[in-house]
Amino acid sequence: MMNSFWWGGGTNNKGIRWLAWDHMTPPKAQGGMGFRDLHSFNLAMIAKQGWNIMTHPHTLLAKLYKARWSVGNGANIKVMSEPWLRG
Numbered sequence: 417m418m419n420s421f422w423w424g425g426g427t428n429n430k431g432i433r434w435l436a437w438d439h440m441t442p443p444k445a446q447g448g449m450g451f452r453d454l455h456s457f458n459l460a461m462i463a464k465q466g467w468n469i470m471t472h473p474h475t476l477l478a479k480l481y482k483a484r485w486s487v488g489n490g491a492n493i494k495v496m497s498e499p500w501l502r503g
Contacts, residue, residue, distance in 0.1 A: 469481060
């Protein structure tokens with residue numbers, strides 16, 4: 417998709433692909449064009465979010481994840497005896 421954004425033409429024109437995408441993602445110092453590899457970038461952003469959750473447990477997002485995963489398999493939740501259920 418990024419390749420067609422940079423080198424794609426209009427709706428009737430395919431454009432010219434000057435290089436294969438794997439030759440454009442290495443840094444410029446290594447002969448590439450410095451485009452980001454989006455898969456690796458996405459994994460890095462997910463890891464960063466995980467690190468922030470672990471190092472800042474007082475944030476809202478960390479509390480939400482903790483509440484979500486502390487439910488476990490749900491065996492200890494008494495659904496029928498909760499007062500918010502009607503009759």
